[in-house]
Amino acid sequence: MGGNAAAARALGDRVRTALLDQVPTVVYRVSWSVRREEGQSPQRDESTGTLVLDRIDVCRLESVPA
Structure with missing residues (x-):
């Protein structure tokens, strides 16, 4: 975990x-x-x-019954 925007981007x-x-x-x-x-x-x-940086990414997983 980092304390700045660059660290938040790197973690993402x-x-x-x-x-x-x-x-x-x-x-x-x-x-x-x-x-x-x-x-x-x-x-x-x-x-x-205390500085907290939030970053949200939305991902999708699609599946169907086999």
Whole structure:
């Protein structure tokens, strides 16, 4: 975890690298690769007196019964 926007972006990039384009195995289902739907830049929140950076990315996993 980092204390600035660059660190939040770097963490988001690591998560996307681990998840995107992966095809999870789901018992009794046929799955397609994980895709990114949308996202936003890191948002600053200092309301607690400590800097917190939130970043939201929405991903999609589609599957059908096998």
